[in-house]
Amino acid sequence: MEPSVESLYFPALSQGISKEWAEGHFADLDVTVEGQKFKCHRIILAAMSQYFSTMFTSGFKESTEKSVEIKGMKGDAFHLVLEYIYTGRNIVSIDNVEHVLQSASMLQIKTLQDLCKSFLRKNLSVENCIGFWRLTFLYSLEDLQALMWKFLVKKFPVIVNCMEFLSLHEGELLKIIDDQDLNTPSEEFVCEMVMKWYTANKNISSEVLVAIFEHLKFQLMDENYVRNLMTKFPKLNQIGPIKAMVDQRLLAELNADMLESSYRKEEIFCMVGTRSRMPDPSKTEVQCYSYQDKKQFHLAPLPIEPGPCFAVCTLNNDIYISGGYNQQHLVLHFSSTLNKWDQFNCIHDARWGHGMVAIDGYIYLIGGMSKTMETLSTIERYNPNTNTCEKVGNLKQAISSMTVAVKGSKIYTFGGKQNDRNASLLIQSFDVLEGESKVIGELPPTCAGGVGKTVTFGEDIFIIFREGNIAQFNETEGTEVVGVTQKFEHFGTVMKENKILIIGCASSNFTSYSFDPVFKKIVEIASEFKAPMCNFHLLRVILSKKYLVN
Known part of the structure; x- marks a missing residue:
C-alpha cells in the first residue's frame, strides 16, 4: 500500500526542524533563563506555546525585541522543554517531572502538560504518591487529584514507612487521618503513626x-492502649489538653450511638442473589466486595427466605428486598447502620418477578406475577417510615420479568413477559407525581424478552441485556443498541467511577466488563468480585467498617 502524503510529510518536517535547531541555523530570538541563553525560532515557540504566542502578538516590546528573559523557571528545565518542542521526544523522567510540569504549565504547552500527567499516572508509587499529590494542587491537575488521593489513603499502612510521610505538613496529615476511606488496620495504628510523624x-x-x-x-481505641499511651510517649504528660483527652476517654461511658458515629465508612459493592452451590444451594444472601481492600465480606443473614424472583433496590443507603416466590407479601429492610434486617408483610398484591425502584423517599413495586400466576399491572408504593403499602396506579399493559429504571419522577419498564408469557417489546412509563401511565415506544427487536439491568447516566438510561446487547434509551430520541458483550446466564450492573461495571457468569466462569457510556467503548477487565450466586443483583452501599468482616 502506498504511504499517504501526511505519513511522509510530517516526519520529514519534524526531522528538518530538529536539525536546524541543533545546528543553530536561522534563529531569530534569544531566550535567557537563569543566565543561560537559548537560540530559538519565534514561529516554532508560538506554534507550541500559548505563552509565547501571546507574547509575540501582544504589541508590547517583547513582540519585537531580539531577546527575552523568562524568570521563575529552571534553565535546565527550559532546555528540556525546547528539546520536546523541536524534536517531539518524550523528555519526562522521575528526576525532572516536577520542573518540566512547572515549565509546561507556565508556558502553556498543553501537550507537554498532558505528557507529564500521563507520567505521574503511570509512575505513581507508595514512595512518591505524596509528592505527586502535591503537584496536582500546585498545577491544578483536578483530574488527577482524586486518583492520587484514593491511592494515598488506600496505601496508608505502607506509605507511613516512606520518607515522604514524615515530610507531611500538619494540614496534610489532618486531611489524611480525617478521611472516612482511610485504610488502616486500627485506630491505634493511626495514633502510632501520628506519634511517629x-x-x-x-x-x-x-x-x-x-x-x-x-x-x-x-x-x-482499646482502653488498655489509651491507658498506656502516656507511658509509651512520656512527652504527652507535659501537654495538658492531650492528657485531658486521654483521661476523658478512660472515664467515658461509650454508648452505641457514639461508637457508630465514629467508625470509618467505606463504599462497597453488594451482590444479592441465590446461592448456586452447597451447602445451601437455594439460600438467598448478600455478599459484598471492597475494591479498596480487595476483600470479600458477608452481611447479616436474611431472617426469612424470599425464594427466587424477588426484587431489590436501595434507599438512603439501606437495602430493600420485596416479594419472591416464597414470600409474595414480604418487604425485607437491611439497615446499613445496624447491619440488621427487619421484615414486614405489607404488600397488597402478592407478587414475584416484579420490578422495584426508589424515588423521593418511597419504594415502588411494579407489575410481576401473582400467586395465581396472573401477570400484574398494579403499582404499589411502600412507605419506609410506616412500613405500609398503598396502590398508586397501573401500567398500561400487565408485565412481569421486565427491566425497570428511574429518571426524575418517572418509572420506566422495558420489555418483559406478557400474560401469555410471550416476550414484549414495549417501553412503558409511570409518572409518580401525575399518577399517569403511558406506552412510549418499543425496544429494538434484538432485545425482545431479554432479562436486563439498567443504569441511569446523565439524561440517558442504559439497559444491559443478558443476551449481551447494551441499549441506550432517551424518551425524546428513542432506543438504540450501542454495544455488545458476551451472553450471560446471571449478571449485575452498577456505576463505578463513571463507567458501567458489568459482572456476569456463564458456565460458572465469571467475566467483568467496563462500559464507557460517553464513548460507547466496552473493555473486558479482571473479575475481582466473584460469588457462587445466580439471579443476582448488584448494588452500591456505604457501610461502617466494623461490619466488613470476612
Missing part, C-alpha cells in the same frame, strides 16, 4: 499536636 519533626509545636489529637478516634 511528631517524633521525627522536632519543630512541631505542642499546639499543633493537640489540634491533631483532637481528630484521633479515641473512642474506638
Whole structure:
C-alpha cells in the first residue's frame, strides 16, 4: 500500500526542524533563563506555546525585541522543554517531572502538560504518591487529584514507612487521618503513626499536636492502649489538653450511638442473589466486595427466605428486598447502620418477578406475577417510615420479568413477559407525581424478552441485556443498541467511577466488563468480585467498617 502524503510529510518536517535547531541555523530570538541563553525560532515557540504566542502578538516590546528573559523557571528545565518542542521526544523522567510540569504549565504547552500527567499516572508509587499529590494542587491537575488521593489513603499502612510521610505538613496529615476511606488496620495504628510523624519533626509545636489529637478516634481505641499511651510517649504528660483527652476517654461511658458515629465508612459493592452451590444451594444472601481492600465480606443473614424472583433496590443507603416466590407479601429492610434486617408483610398484591425502584423517599413495586400466576399491572408504593403499602396506579399493559429504571419522577419498564408469557417489546412509563401511565415506544427487536439491568447516566438510561446487547434509551430520541458483550446466564450492573461495571457468569466462569457510556467503548477487565450466586443483583452501599468482616 502506498504511504499517504501526511505519513511522509510530517516526519520529514519534524526531522528538518530538529536539525536546524541543533545546528543553530536561522534563529531569530534569544531566550535567557537563569543566565543561560537559548537560540530559538519565534514561529516554532508560538506554534507550541500559548505563552509565547501571546507574547509575540501582544504589541508590547517583547513582540519585537531580539531577546527575552523568562524568570521563575529552571534553565535546565527550559532546555528540556525546547528539546520536546523541536524534536517531539518524550523528555519526562522521575528526576525532572516536577520542573518540566512547572515549565509546561507556565508556558502553556498543553501537550507537554498532558505528557507529564500521563507520567505521574503511570509512575505513581507508595514512595512518591505524596509528592505527586502535591503537584496536582500546585498545577491544578483536578483530574488527577482524586486518583492520587484514593491511592494515598488506600496505601496508608505502607506509605507511613516512606520518607515522604514524615515530610507531611500538619494540614496534610489532618486531611489524611480525617478521611472516612482511610485504610488502616486500627485506630491505634493511626495514633502510632501520628506519634511517629511528631517524633521525627522536632519543630512541631505542642499546639499543633493537640489540634491533631483532637481528630484521633479515641473512642474506638482499646482502653488498655489509651491507658498506656502516656507511658509509651512520656512527652504527652507535659501537654495538658492531650492528657485531658486521654483521661476523658478512660472515664467515658461509650454508648452505641457514639461508637457508630465514629467508625470509618467505606463504599462497597453488594451482590444479592441465590446461592448456586452447597451447602445451601437455594439460600438467598448478600455478599459484598471492597475494591479498596480487595476483600470479600458477608452481611447479616436474611431472617426469612424470599425464594427466587424477588426484587431489590436501595434507599438512603439501606437495602430493600420485596416479594419472591416464597414470600409474595414480604418487604425485607437491611439497615446499613445496624447491619440488621427487619421484615414486614405489607404488600397488597402478592407478587414475584416484579420490578422495584426508589424515588423521593418511597419504594415502588411494579407489575410481576401473582400467586395465581396472573401477570400484574398494579403499582404499589411502600412507605419506609410506616412500613405500609398503598396502590398508586397501573401500567398500561400487565408485565412481569421486565427491566425497570428511574429518571426524575418517572418509572420506566422495558420489555418483559406478557400474560401469555410471550416476550414484549414495549417501553412503558409511570409518572409518580401525575399518577399517569403511558406506552412510549418499543425496544429494538434484538432485545425482545431479554432479562436486563439498567443504569441511569446523565439524561440517558442504559439497559444491559443478558443476551449481551447494551441499549441506550432517551424518551425524546428513542432506543438504540450501542454495544455488545458476551451472553450471560446471571449478571449485575452498577456505576463505578463513571463507567458501567458489568459482572456476569456463564458456565460458572465469571467475566467483568467496563462500559464507557460517553464513548460507547466496552473493555473486558479482571473479575475481582466473584460469588457462587445466580439471579443476582448488584448494588452500591456505604457501610461502617466494623461490619466488613470476612
